[in-house]
Amino acid sequence: MSEACITFGDLTLGYDGHPAVHHLSGTVRRGSLTTVVGGNGAGKSTLMKGIAGLLKPMAGTCAVASGVSLAYLPQLSELDRSFPARVVDLVALGLWPRRGLLGRHRAEDRKAVSDALSAVGLEGFGRRTIDTLSGGQLQRALFARVLVQDAALILLDEPFNAVDSRTVADLIALIERWHGESRTVMVVVHDLGLVRGHFPEALLLARRPVAWGDARETLSPENLLRARQYQEAWDENAPWCEPDGGHGHAHGHLHTHIRDGGAPRLAGGRGAA
Amino acid sequence: MTGALYDTLVAPFAGFAFMQRALVGSLMLSVSACPVGVFLMLRRMSLTGDAMAHAILPGAAAGFLLYGLRIVPMTVGGLVAGIVVALGAGAVARMTIQKEDASLAAFYLISLALGVLMVSLRGSSVDLMHVLFGTVLALNDDALTLIGLVAAVTLAALGLFWRALVAECLDPLFLRTVSRLGSPVHFVFLGLVVLNLVAGFQALGTLLSVGLMILPAAAARFWTQRVEMMCLCAIAIGLASSLSGLLLSYHAALPSGPAIILSAGAAYLASLIAGPRGALMPRRRRAAHRTA
Numbered sequence: 001m002s003e004a005c006i007t008f009g010d011l012t013l014g015y016d017g018h019p020a021v022h023h024l025s026g027t028v029r030r031g032s033l034t035t036v037v038g039g040n041g042a043g044k045s046t047l048m049k050g051i052a053g054l055l056k057p058m059a060g061t062c063a064v065a066s067g068v069s070l071a072y073l074p075q076l077s078e079l080d081r082s083f084p085a086r087v088v089d090l091v092a093l094g095l096w097p098r099r100g101l102l103g104r105h106r107a108e109d110r111k112a113v114s115d116a117l118s119a120v121g122l123e124g125f126g127r128r129t130i131d132t133l134s135g136g137q138l139q140r141a142l143f144a145r146v147l148v149q150d151a152a153l154i155l156l157d158e159p160f161n162a163v164d165s166r167t168v169a170d171l172i173a174l175i176e177r178w179h180g181e182s183r184t185v186m187v188v189v190h191d192l193g194l195v196r197g198h199f200p201e202a203l204l205l206a207r208r209p210v211a212w213g214d215a216r217e218t219l220s221p222e223n224l225l226r227a228r229q230y231q232e233a234w235d236e237n238a239p240w241c242e243p244d245g246g247h248g249h250a251h252g253h254l255h256t257h258i259r260d261g262g263a264p265r266l267a268g269g270r271g272a273a
Numbered sequence: 274m275t276g277a278l279y280d281t282l283v284a285p286f287a288g289f290a291f292m293q294r295a296l297v298g299s300l301m302l303s304v305s306a307c308p309v310g311v312f313l314m315l316r317r318m319s320l321t322g323d324a325m326a327h328a329i330l331p332g333a334a335a336g337f338l339l340y341g342l343r344i345v346p347m348t349v350g351g352l353v354a355g356i357v358v359a360l361g362a363g364a365v366a367r368m369t370i371q372k373e374d375a376s377l378a379a380f381y382l383i384s385l386a387l388g389v390l391m392v393s394l395r396g397s398s399v400d401l402m403h404v405l406f407g408t409v410l411a412l413n414d415d416a417l418t419l420i421g422l423v424a425a426v427t428l429a430a431l432g433l434f435w436r437a438l439v440a441e442c443l444d445p446l447f448l449r450t451v452s453r454l455g456s457p458v459h460f461v462f463l464g465l466v467v468l469n470l471v472a473g474f475q476a477l478g479t480l481l482s483v484g485l486m487i488l489p490a491a492a493a494r495f496w497t498q499r500v501e502m503m504c505l506c507a508i509a510i511g512l513a514s515s516l517s518g519l520l521l522s523y524h525a526a527l528p529s530g531p532a533i534i535l536s537a538g539a540a541y542l543a544s545l546i547a548g549p550r551g552a553l554m555p556r557r558r559r560a561a562h563r564t565a
Contacts, residue, residue, distance in 0.1 A: 078446040
């Protein structure tokens with residue numbers, strides 16, 4: 001078995017005492033390419049934030065192997081498009097892990113930025129200001145920044161939203177290139193056809209993990225039906241969650257009501273509920 | 274002709290030491306406060322500068338109450354009050370649901386009321402006018418030293434944290450994923466705002482010192498699309514406003530602080546009209562376009 005890049009140990013992430021990702025255990029192997037799928041409110045973006053270290057676990061652990069550098073492209077960027085920056089300035093932010101606060105940007109760094117722009121099809125756009133880019137062009141520029149970051153673990157949260165089919169194809173080619181370079185990649189994707197067509201593994205979330213493993217097996221009609229059965233509701237009066245199912249404050253978060261009442265079974269064997 | 278020019282532009286400074294001090298003080302303030310104003314503006318915190326200017330009032334008033342019109346106690350007091358308000362508002366914004374605009378408004382209003390209360394406890398309205406509006410023509414050696422030190426600290430801090438400041442403005446979430454500097458750099462920046470307001474209040478008063486910070490920065494936004502150039506442009510506008518404001522004050526017997534800030538205001542209006550990114554230029558260029 002390959003070495004673990006990310007290890008989830010009964011991980012619960014959430015907000016205000018309510019879980020958004022509930023009791024996730026398992027490992028993401030180094031060099032694997034995994035999609036995270038599920039409906040709105042299933043906990044996909046929350047999981048990404050947890051891995052990126054932007055959200056502390058309410059219970060359990062989320063451990064990225066030591067020495068693994070991380071690049072994260074969020075679904076809702078906090079990018080200020082009115083800021084007077086050129087495309088090269090945005091992409092050059094990706095040099096931070098290499099050069100930090102004070103390191104001088106060298107000729108090789110400028111080449112890395114220019115190569116990244118070429119790789120995403122934005123040659124000649126370097127001197128354009130970011131407020132003049134279309135949505136698809138901006139997404140390409142953000143992919144270029146991920147390229148420049150040269151990270152071992154890449155998290156992409158819904159990178160294909162509001163992007164045309166040609167751009168999707170180009171971005172998928174980049175993701176496959178990263179996979180070929182043995183980087184670990186996790187991508188939140190809504191289009192199940194894309195997942196089946198291009199990604200080897202999938203984690204199906206419905207707050208709890210429903211299935212995790214080979215993408216086609218994970219996205220079986222039975223698993224998708226089970227995922228839909230989990231309620232999306234936010235229950236103010238949900239009982240407190242305890243490992244044995246009793247009531248108390250053991251984890252400090254509220255238990256989600258699950259319509260079928262059963263614990264999820266994981267199909268792919270990458271993790272265990 | 275040359276003689277008239279000399280009499281208008283040079284003689285006031287050549288002939289009077291107080292004018293020379295006022296010029297040196299306001300030029301150093303421009304170099305220091307204008308780039309800080311550019312970042313305030315780019316972070317959409319232009320009004321934060323104004324709020325902070327009000328916030329330093331009780332500290333300056335406490336210094337004034339205890340020691341009279343002396344620069345060191347008033348400066349230290351203003352600095353402490355400004356930092357308490359900046360840290361308090363920042364901490365509330367980071368630890369609670371409240372956003373920084375609301376917490377800052379709450380803190381500065383409390384601070385302002387305290388300040389006015391303290392000044393009225395002892396001073397006359399003349400003293401209050403001095404604290405509020407300053408006297409650039411009465412800058413002494415201590416005040417010039419303070420402004421020089423603040424300018425040196427500001428330029429060094431901007432140089433050191435430049436990349437983090439730009440990253441924090443452009444994409445704060447990205448900075449949080451690659452560095453722990455996000456929060457510290459925000460507080461360093463607020464510290465620079467307070468420092469520059471405190472340095473400016475001897476010359477321009479607590480209320481007008483923010484003018485030299487924001488107006489040149491807001492004017493520079495109409496001229497360039499690069500942050501570095503915007504800072505240089507703001508400094509140039511600040512320097513020109515200081516010079517013209519002091520000359521206006523001398524020749525027309527106007528109060529110097531408002532004359533400097535009104536000069537910067539004129540530069541802002543001129544930039545708004547004539548700047549390549551101002552109100553008129555885009556309209557004139559609309560018809561002209563390239564093929565790709």
